[in-house]
Amino acid sequence: MMSVRERARKAFQATRALGLPDQEVTPVLEHLLKLFNNNWDLIESEDYRALIDAYFELKENKGEDNRKNVVGDYGESSRLPKRLCLQDSEDQASPTKGSARQILSPEEHGKPSSVNLQQGATFLNKKDSSSSGCSNSCKKPQQQPVTWEKNRPLHIINDITKGTENVKISLVGEIGKQELPKFTYMRDNIIYQDAYVHISLARVADEDCCSGCSGDCLSVSIPCACAHETGGEFAYTTDGQLRDKFLKACISMKQDPEGHDSVYCQDCPLERLKNEYKPEKCKGHLVRKFIKECWRKCGCNMQCGNRVVQRGITCKLQVFWTREGKGWGVKTLQDLPKGTFVCEYVGEILTNTELFERNLKASGNEKHTYPVTLDADWGSERVLKDEEALCLDATFCGNVARFINHRCFDANLIDIPVEVETPDRHYYHLALFTTRDVRASEELTWDYGIDFNDDEHPIKAFKCCCRSAFCRDVKR
Numbered sequence: 001m002m003s004v005r006e007r008a009r010k011a012f013q014a015t016r017a018l019g020l021p022d023q024e025v026t027p028v029l030e031h032l033l034k035l036f037n038n039n040w041d042l043i044e045s046e047d048y049r050a051l052i053d054a055y056f057e058l059k060e061n062k063g064e065d066n067r068k069n070v071v072g073d074y075g076e077s078s079r080l081p082k083r084l085c086l087q088d089s090e091d092q093a094s095p096t097k098g099s100a101r102q103i104l105s106p107e108e109h110g111k112p113s114s115v116n117l118q119q120g121a122t123f124l125n126k127k128d129s130s131s132s133g134c135s136n137s138c139k140k141p142q143q144q145p146v147t148w149e150k151n152r153p154l155h156i157i158n159d160i161t162k163g164t165e166n167v168k169i170s171l172v173g174e175i176g177k178q179e180l181p182k183f184t185y186m187r188d189n190i191i192y193q194d195a196y197v198h199i200s201l202a203r204v205a206d207e208d209c210c211s212g213c214s215g216d217c218l219s220v221s222i223p224c225a226c227a228h229e230t231g232g233e234f235a236y237t238t239d240g241q242l243r244d245k246f247l248k249a250c251i252s253m254k255q256d257p258e259g260h261d262s263v264y265c266q267d268c269p270l271e272r273l274k275n276e277y278k279p280e281k282c283k284g285h286l287v288r289k290f291i292k293e294c295w296r297k298c299g300c301n302m303q304c305g306n307r308v309v310q311r312g313i314t315c316k317l318q319v320f321w322t323r324e325g326k327g328w329g330v331k332t333l334q335d336l337p338k339g340t341f342v343c344e345y346v347g348e349i350l351t352n353t354e355l356f357e358r359n360l361k362a363s364g365n366e367k368h369t370y371p372v373t374l375d376a377d378w379g380s381e382r383v384l385k386d387e388e389a390l391c392l393d394a395t396f397c398g399n400v401a402r403f404i405n406h407r408c409f410d411a412n413l414i415d416i417p418v419e420v421e422t423p424d425r426h427y428y429h430l431a432l433f434t435t436r437d438v439r440a441s442e443e444l445t446w447d448y449g450i451d452f453n454d455d456e457h458p459i460k461a462f463k464c465c466c467r468s469a470f471c472r473d474v475k476r
Contacts, residue, residue, distance in 0.1 A: 007040050014048040017158055019170055019316060019333045020055060028055050160319060160400070161185050166312050169400050171319040173328075178321055181328060184397045187312065189429075192348040196387040197427045201297055208423050209297040217294060218305030226306055229292035229419065236291075236305055241339035242416075242433050250289050250416055251435055254447060255409060261287045263379020269352050269389035270373075288376035290428070291418045309418045309431045313343045319403045322443070325465045328403045329443050336438040342413060345372055345401040345430040347394030353386050355393055369394045369402045370448055370462065376417045377425035388426045401432060407445035409470035412438050415446055 002010075008029070015025045029043070029051060036042045043051050157180075159168040164187045173180070191197055210217060210224035217224045218238050227234045235246045242250075253260050265271075268282035294306045302311065316333035336342065347369075350358070355371055371393040378384060394402035404413065418429040432446055445466070452461045452473040464473035 004040075007044070011043065011048055011051060015052060015055070018052065018156070019168075019318060020052075021334075025051070025055060028058060155180075161187070165399075166314055167316060169313075169317050169319065173321040178327075181319075181403070183395070183402065186346055186397045186399060189346050189349050189392060190397065192350045192354060192393075194351050194354060194387050195349040195390050195427075196385070197349060197390075197422075198424060199421045203422055203424065204295070204297045205423070208292075210294060211297055211299050213294075213299040213304075215301060216304045217298075217300045224294075224298075224300075224306075226292050226294050226298065229290050234306055236308055237339075238305055239337075240305065240308055240341070241337055242341075244339070246289070247339050247414075247433065247435070250414055253286060253289065254414055254449070257286050263287055265378055265381075265384065267383045269378070269384055269386065270375075273352055273356050282379075285375045285378045287379070288417050290376070290425070291416060291431070293418060293420050295420055308341050309344055309429055310420050313400070315340065315342050317343070317400055317444075319400065322405070324467065326405045329445075330400060330404045331441055331443045332438055333440055335440050336434050338434055338436050340434045340438075342432045342434060342444065343399065343401050344418075345392060345394070345415065345432065346399035347372070347392035347402065348397050349427065350391055350393050351386050352389045352391055355391050358393070369398065370406070370450070371395075372415075372430055372448075374417075374426070374428060374430070376428065380425070384426075390427055392430065404432070405443070405445050405466070406448045406450065406464065407466040408447060408464065408468045408472045410468055411445040411447045412436055412442070413444055413446035 011029060012022055012025065016022070032043055032051060032054060033040075155173050157171040160171050161169050162185055164185060171180075207225055210226050213220075213224050217226065218234055218236065223232055223234055230246060233243065233246075235242055237243055262284035264284050265282040268279065271279035271282060274280070291309075293308065293310055294300050294304050295310075298304075300306070315336060318331055318333055319328055320331055321327070322329040332342075350371075352373070371391050374390045374392065378389070381388075412435055413432045414435050415430050415432055417425075418431045419425065420429055432444075438444070450461045450464075450472070452464065454461070461473075464471055
């Protein structure tokens with residue numbers, strides 16, 4: 001017979017597979033043991049169905065207050081939690097690796113299923129309430145947490161990253177409602193074919209690195225050479241978040257681009273795509289604020305406070321199927337303070353010409369992610385060659401950011417250019433940071449910067465479903 005400690009370990013193993021924090025599960029488990037007179041068989045039955053369902057039922061009843069007085073929320077006469085089932089299936093992100101199996105709901109199946117918690121995808125029933133916007137007078141909207149609807153059999157993939165990220169990122173969707181996304185998960189950007197990205201130590205001048213530093217650059221009183229890009233101060237705090245002053249300036253640029261400086265190409269790559277023989281004048285590119293992180297030529301270590309983006313994702317995230325017609329989305333499974341790095345937008349590095357040709361060849365039934373143009377420094381040169389005018393396309397290869405939905409004006413994430421490997425700003429990393437405190441279970445969104453009225457833009461806009469009070473898609 002297993003010991004109590006071993007049984008508790010297996011119970012936490014089951015709840016961790018669903019991304020449930022131990023500190024929130026512990027009081028629920030303690031109460032169920034009291035309710036069941038320490039009968040572990042009732043808790044372990046049907047792959048810990050009672051424990052998992054009790055947790056989600058409590059979240060439903062108490063919302064954000066579920067961390068307080070957990071035991072008091074259940075009386076001795078409480079009914080058993082709602083039924084759910086779990087099923088063994090292979091983790092996957094790309095259909096070329098094989099398709100995950102789907103099963104019937106408990107009512108249809110007639111008996112409980114087994115689960116392999118080390119590898120298994122999971123099916124369960126939860127509650128879902130869609131995110132809500134705010135009134136016109138709301139300056140800092142607080143979207144509602146995303147949960148799941150009762151009596152819906154759900155398909156969960158334990159980790160879409162295949163172990164490539166620092167943390168597992170799960171995927172949740174209703175069985176039969178949508179196809180699993182077809183793409184290859186990549187942690188880092190990769191050149192598709194013709195893009196020119198020159199990364200070499202010789203191109204990093206002594207004044208562009210801090211070879212004389214050691215340990216953590218943020219621990220010294222005088223900022224190192226890597227801080228010159230942000231006015232002699234590091235963009236990050238010692239807690240790893242963006243400094244408030246820097247973040248406010250970036251948000252101001254995003255929300256009011258006309259109030260900030262723009263630069264104009266002599267021969268704009270976007271205008272060349274519209275009309276190769278007689279392109280119009282450049283309509284301008286916003287002069288963006290950059291973050292300069294330390295890199296390999298610097299003397300500091302990898303735990304330096306100026307190496308945030310390059311260390312990768314540390315937040316607990318989940319891909320889920322939205323209920324507002326937006327398709328897949330991403331929510332956070334933990335509270336995120338303002339200025340927190342969430343993830344980088346990763347995809348194939350294409351030239352704008354390659355992207356234009358890819359879109360021409362695409363059939364009408366293919367679903368494409370909205371590409372990102374790396375134009376933050378286009379105006380620094382009079383003429384850009386095609387192989388230097390780059391963009392990121394995450395349609396076929398990308399990371400979790402490809403699922404983050406657009407929201408006009410008041411999104412809770414902002415994209416900021418980050419220079420890491422090279423001072424050549426034809427290529428840079430695009431990092432996503434929180435613009436405010438974000439609650440656990442809230443959907444993450446960012447403003448793609450789309451001009452919905454530009455019908456001639458080579459990248460066609462979609463119909464916006466953001467439901468923001470400040471939505472720019474007036475036609476919609």
